[in-house]
Amino acid sequence: MNVPGELRPPGGWGHAGVVAIRKARVLGWTPFQGCAAGDDLIFTGGVEGVKKNGEPKWARPYSQVVVSNAELIAQQELYEREHDRCRVCYGTGNSWSGWSITNGNRYELCRRCSGTGRPIRSDAAVARANEK
Numbered sequence: 001m002n003v004p005g006e007l008r009p010p011g012g013w014g015h016a017g018v019v020a021i022r023k024a025r026v027l028g029w030t031p032f033q034g035c036a037a038g039d040d041l042i043f044t045g046g047v048e049g050v051k052k053n054g055e056p057k058w059a060r061p062y063s064q065v066v067v068s069n070a071e072l073i074a075q076q077e078l079y080e081r082e083h084d085r086c087r088v089c090y091g092t093g094n095s096w097s098g099w100s101i102t103n104g105n106r107y108e109l110c111r112r113c114s115g116t117g118r119p120i121r122s123d124a125a126v127a128r129a130n131e132k
């Protein structure tokens with residue numbers, strides 16, 4: 001099977017983090033904390049710098065950015081259109097399913113794309129594409 005290969009969204013916070021960084025509208029802003037609040041995700045962050053020992057640090061004042069579920073889904077659909085990869089497994093066809101000290105990480109076939117790594121287009125997305 002020819003899967004496209006992993007392409008993670010930049011920033012390490014998945015699709016929601018990409019939205020948060022865009023919405024912050026501050027150059028160099030990155031989140032250091034994310035939490036769920038109902039259907040929303042709230043990211044707290046600031047402009048990221050580096051300590052003398054090489055660890056990241058965030059300059060005050062910190063600020064918070066809310067990412068709604070609708071914004072998250074829109075970003076996931078954008079990712080799938082731009083990169084032709086599944087939003088859940090980032091194109092690997094596998095999703096993480098657990099970890100143990102004896103066997104390390106365990107993976108299973110991605111349930112969304114059934115291991116193809118390709119996007120599954122929603123009916124709404126197909127209808128929009130056909131309108132163009």
Ligand SMILES: [Zn+2]
Pocket residue numbers: 086087088089090091092093094110111112113114115116117118
């Ligand atoms: Zn997948």
